[in-house]
Structure formats: structure tokens, C-alpha cells
Amino acid sequence: MTRIRQWLLVSGLLAGLIAAAIGALVAAERMRPPEVRALELAYLPKGQYIKVAVLGYRQIASDLIWLKAVQYLGEINQTKKGWLWAYHVMDVVTDIDPQFVAAYEAGGAVLGVWAQRVQESIMLLEKGIQHNPNVWTLPFYLGYDYFYELNDPVTAAKYFRMASALPGAPAYLPKLAARMTVEAGDPAAALEFLERLHAQVQDERLREALVQRMKEVIIERDIQFLEEGVRQYRARYKRWPARLEDLVRRDIIAAIPTEPLGGTYVLGSPEGTVKSTAFAGRLKVFRKS
Amino acid sequence: MWPVVVIALNTFRENLRDKILYNLVFFALLLIGASTLLADLTIMEHHRMITDMGLAAINVVGVVIAIFVGIGLVGKEIERRTVYTIMARPIRRTQFILGKYLGLVMTLGVNMAVMVIVFLATLWLYRAPVHGVLMQAVALIFVEVLLVTAMALFFSTFTTSTLSASFTIGMFVVGHLTMDLKGIAEKSQSETVKAVTNSVYYIFPNLEMLNVKAQAAVGVGVPYAYQATASLYGLLYTAALLVGACIIFQRRDF
Numbered sequence: 001m002t003r004i005r006q007w008l009l010v011s012g013l014l015a016g017l018i019a020a021a022i023g024a025l026v027a028a029e030r031m032r033p034p035e036v037r038a039l040e041l042a043y044l045p046k047g048q049y050i051k052v053a054v055l056g057y058r059q060i061a062s063d064l065i066w067l068k069a070v071q072y073l074g075e076i077n078q079t080k081k082g083w084l085w086a087y088h089v090m091d092v093v094t095d096i097d098p099q100f101v102a103a104y105e106a107g108g109a110v111l112g113v114w115a116q117r118v119q120e121s122i123m124l125l126e127k128g129i130q131h132n133p134n135v136w137t138l139p140f141y142l143g144y145d146y147f148y149e150l151n152d153p154v155t156a157a158k159y160f161r162m163a164s165a166l167p168g169a170p171a172y173l174p175k176l177a178a179r180m181t182v183e184a185g186d187p188a189a190a191l192e193f194l195e196r197l198h199a200q201v202q203d204e205r206l207r208e209a210l211v212q213r214m215k216e217v218i219i220e221r222d223i224q225f226l227e228e229g230v231r232q233y234r235a236r237y238k239r240w241p242a243r244l245e246d247l248v249r250r251d252i253i254a255a256i257p258t259e260p261l262g263g264t265y266v267l268g269s270p271e272g273t274v275k276s277t278a279f280a281g282r283l284k285v286f287r288k289s
Numbered sequence: 290m291w292p293v294v295v296i297a298l299n300t301f302r303e304n305l306r307d308k309i310l311y312n313l314v315f316f317a318l319l320l321i322g323a324s325t326l327l328a329d330l331t332i333m334e335h336h337r338m339i340t341d342m343g344l345a346a347i348n349v350v351g352v353v354i355a356i357f358v359g360i361g362l363v364g365k366e367i368e369r370r371t372v373y374t375i376m377a378r379p380i381r382r383t384q385f386i387l388g389k390y391l392g393l394v395m396t397l398g399v400n401m402a403v404m405v406i407v408f409l410a411t412l413w414l415y416r417a418p419v420h421g422v423l424m425q426a427v428a429l430i431f432v433e434v435l436l437v438t439a440m441a442l443f444f445s446t447f448t449t450s451t452l453s454a455s456f457t458i459g460m461f462v463v464g465h466l467t468m469d470l471k472g473i474a475e476k477s478q479s480e481t482v483k484a485v486t487n488s489v490y491y492i493f494p495n496l497e498m499l500n501v502k503a504q505a506a507v508g509v510g511v512p513y514a515y516q517a518t519a520s521l522y523g524l525l526y527t528a529a530l531l532v533g534a535c536i537i538f539q540r541r542d543f
Binding site: 010013014017018020021022024025027028029031032033064067068 | 466469473491495498511512514515518519521522525526528529532533535536
């Protein structure tokens with residue numbers, strides 16, 4: 001009987017210790033400052049040192065750092081420091097394993113489309129192209145950065161052409177590249193490109209960012225359309241319309257398009273311009289010089 | 290209680306006789322050698338590298354001793370059959386296990402204290418900043434070393450030295466990865482994957498909780514409440530392993 005009691009006591013002690021340890025772990029997890037996790041990677045040594053330290057296990061090392069980076073990518077705030085940190089991690093991962101295409105793709109797309117850290121995105125993608133000259137997605141994303149973020153359709157088209165010549169590139173690319181060069185400043189070409197890019201990326205947050213970009217391009221297209229109507233009104237009646245509805249009433253346009261961000265289109269100042277109540281800016285890329 | 294102290298002191302003396310503390314010479318040479326080699330780097334990087342290198346070396350040396358001496362604590366006594374002469378005395382098996390463990394902990398404590406002194410002296414010599422938070426990192430490293438010693442002892446109560454070393458090293462590596470495993474599981478769609486990875490997470494020790502080296506090296510501390518809770522976690526896990534080791538050792542036939 002005492003033997004059984006002793007065993008019960010010991011098992012109870014063991015169970016109690018394990019339960020208490022798990023309790024402490026859960027409590028410590030909650031207390032662990034979020035910056036501690038971010039710092040783990042922010043203070044990651046340079047890739048060239050890690051490469052030596054991990055001996056021959058470079059792929060495993062880069063996979064592990066990559067997994068950590070992907071976990072915490074959502075946690076960093078969209079601050080300059082946070083995104084620089086993200087770039088640093090991608091740079092280290094690709095230093096250790098220069099053939100890690102996913103890191104260039106995701107890093108390039110996230111930094112360019114989502115974080116609008118264009119210079120870092122370009123550096124990462126150029127490094128990727130240098131080490132992986134046969135991957136079409138890298139010049140494709142680089143084209144996005146030049147076309148959309150840097151307002152440079154000529155360089156963008158160069159990268160689209162480069163992408164279209166690589167194995168596995170979709171058939172629409174050469175045509176799209178030509179169209180974007182010839183019709184630089186045409187929102188319809190940009191919209192088509194963004195739709196293609198949207199179909200290409202898997203990440204939900206990136207897709208949302210791209211949908212937002214598409215809506216902005218639609219607004220630009222609608223504003224150009226409405227401003228053309230306003231000019232026709234002015235030419236016909238020798239005065240500016242009092243409101244946009246006048247264009248419909250005078251049969252200059254069939255209807256005022258629906259604003260995709262939930263606002264409305266109104267006449268702006270100076271006279272002859274149209275603006276959206278939901279999206280204040282105009283997209284640089286379509287400004288014809 | 291007295292037999293525990295006697296065994297602990299004997300283990301400590303045995304460790305000293307085995308020249309375990311010679312590793313300190315290796316540690317000092319590594320730290321001072323590396324610091325001299327890196328001296329031509331820029332000031333900021335140089336200081337950071339000495340700090341990083343010192344903390345990493347303290348950690349690695351501590352863990353290596355914990356593993357390779359820890360697996361021999363009980364295994365060696367059984368292989369050499371000296372355990373029979375000890376067990377013939379009025380000593381309980383539990384006391385034997387705890388005494389062995391505490392003896393190695395004493396060795397590790399002395400070892401780590403000397404390493405920390407050499408480390409601080411190196412920092413002072415190269416005029417690198419000495420943050421109080423470095424001690425936070427060292428304290429958590431010591432808890433990690435206590436936990437790894439308990440792991441090695443636990444495995445050595447039921448298997449050979451080679452297998453104990455493999456299991457302990459395996460558990461040490463997994464212990465540094467479970468946090469990421471859990472993070473991956475949280476994003477998984479499958480409930481089964483979540484359940485399995487969560488069980489793995491809670492069964493294996495989470496050694497990353499005891500790792501604040503990177504922050505400490507740049508002078509960023511963690512809250513004391515966190516340090517206390519993480520240490521408590523490490524100590525409770527250690528205690529559970531020791532109870533497990535005692536239970537297994539109790540049932541072994543000699």
C-alpha cells in the first residue's frame with residue numbers, strides 16, 4: 001500500500017511539475033517583448049559570416065532564417081526601420097544561398113508593392129537576376145518597380161522584354177511589354193499589367209495591395225475620361241460645367257462611372273479638373289511629359 | 290540530505306581531477322585571440338563582435354560540458370561498476386542522482402563564473418561598453434545549461450553514453466526550433482498539424498525562451514518579470530527531468 005502511495009506521490013509531483021512548467025512557458029510567451037523576436041533577426045550577422053559558420057549546411061541555414069523571417073514579416077510595423085530589417089534578412093538569406101529564388105520573389109514583391117521600399121526591392125531583385133538569370137519572375141517584378149513606383153516605363157519595358165525571353169514566361173508578356181512602351185501613360189495598359197501581376201502573386205496581403213493599386217488606376221482612367229468630357233463641354237458651351245451631372249444631361253457622356261473606392265467624382269479646382277472624394281492623389285506614372 | 294552533499298562534492302572533485310576546467314584556457318584563448326584578430330575592424334563592429342563572441346562562447350562551452358560530462362555522470366559509474374560500491378552504502382538512488390547533478394552544477398557554476406570574469410576583463414581591455422543587461426543574458430544561459438545537464442542526466446539513466454549524447458544534442462537543437470515550429474503551425478490550415486506541432490511544442494523544452502544574447506549584446510534588456518518567468522520555466526522543466534531520472538533510476542536493476 002505504501003509503495004502504491006509512494007508511486008502516486010511521485011507521479012503527482014511529476015505531473016505537477018510538467019503542468020507548472022507549461023504554465024510558466026505560456027506566461028513567459030505572453031511577456032516576451034515583441035521586439036525581442038524582431039531583434040533576433042535584426043542583429044543577424046552578415047551573410048558572409050554566417051556562410052562560414054554554418055559549414056556546408058548553407059541551404060538548411062537559409063531555410064531556417066527564411067522560415068523565421070516569414071513568421072515575423074507580419075509583425076513588423078510598416079516603419080522605415082522595420083522594412084530595412086526585412087530587407088536585411090532577405091539579403092542575408094540570399095547571401096547564404098544565392099539560388100533561393102523564393103526569397104528574391106517574395107522580398108522583391110513585398111518591399112516593392114506592399115512596403116513601397118523601392119530601392120531595397122530593386123537591389124534585392126537585381127541581385128536575384130545576377131545569380132539566377134533564367135528565372136522570369138525576377139525581371140518581371142523589377143519591371144513593376146520601374147513602371148509603377150519609379151515612373152520609368154522605358155526601363156520597365158526593358159525588364160519585361162528580358163522576362164519574356166526566359167523559359168516559363170507567360171505568352172502575354174512580349175505583347176504587354178510592347179504595349180507599355182508604346183502607350184506609356186495609358187491606364188488601360190497599366191491595369192492589364194496589374195491584373196497579370198495579381199494573378200501571379202499568392203500572398204493575400206500582396207493581392208490586397210495590388211487590388212488597391214488597380215482601383216487607383218481605375219480612378220485615374222475615369223478622371224481622364226471625365227476631364228475629356230469637361231473639355232468637350234467647355235468647347236461646346238464656352239463655359240465650364242457647374243457639376244459633372246451636366247455632362248450626362250447634355251449627352252456628352254452616357255453616365256458618371258462608379259468610383260471604386262466608395263467615393264464620388266466631383267469637379268475640382270483649377271477649373272476643368274476632376275477629382276475623387278476618396279483618393280486625393282493623381283498617379284505620377286500617367287502624367288504625360 | 291547529507292549524502293547528497295557528499296556525492297555532490299565528490300563529483301565536483303572528480304570533475305576537477307578530470308581537468309574539465311582546462312576548457313577555460315581554450316575559452317580565454319578563443320576570446321582574446323578573436324578580439325585581437327578583429328581589432329582592425331571599425332570600433333562599433335569590433336565591440337559588438339567581442340560581446341557576441343563572448344556570450345556565444347560562454348553558452349557553447351557551458352552546453353558542451355553539460356552534455357558530455359552530464360551523460361557520463363551515471364553512465365560512467367555503471368560501466369565502471371563503481372555504482373555497486375556506492376549503492377551498497379546507506380544511500381538512496383534519488384540522493385545519488387541529485388548529488389551527481391548538483392556536483393556537475395557546481396563545476397559548471399565555477400566554470401561559468403571564471404568565463405564571465407574573463408569576458409568582462411576582455412571587454413574592459415578593449416574598452417567595449419559593459420551593459421548590465423549582459424548579466425541578464427548570462428543568467429539565462431546558466432538556466433539553459435542547468436536544463437541541458439538535467440536532459441543529459443535523464444537520458445543517461447536508461448541508455449548508453451553515445452545514445453544519451455545523441456538524444457541530448459537532438460533535444461537541444463529541437464529546443465531552439467520549437468518556437469518557429471509553433472509559428473508555422475499557427476498558420477497551418479490542418480487541425481491535425483496544429484495539434485501535433487502544439488504537442489511537440491509543449492513536450493520539448495523551449496530553449497529560445499532563455500536566449501536573449503542578441504539583444505543583450507546591443508544593450509537592449511528584457512523586463513525582469515520576463516526573465517523571472519523564463520527562468521522559472523527552465524527550472525521547473527529541469528526539476529521534472531530530475532524527477533523522471535530518479536523514477537527511471539529507481540527501477541533499474543543492478
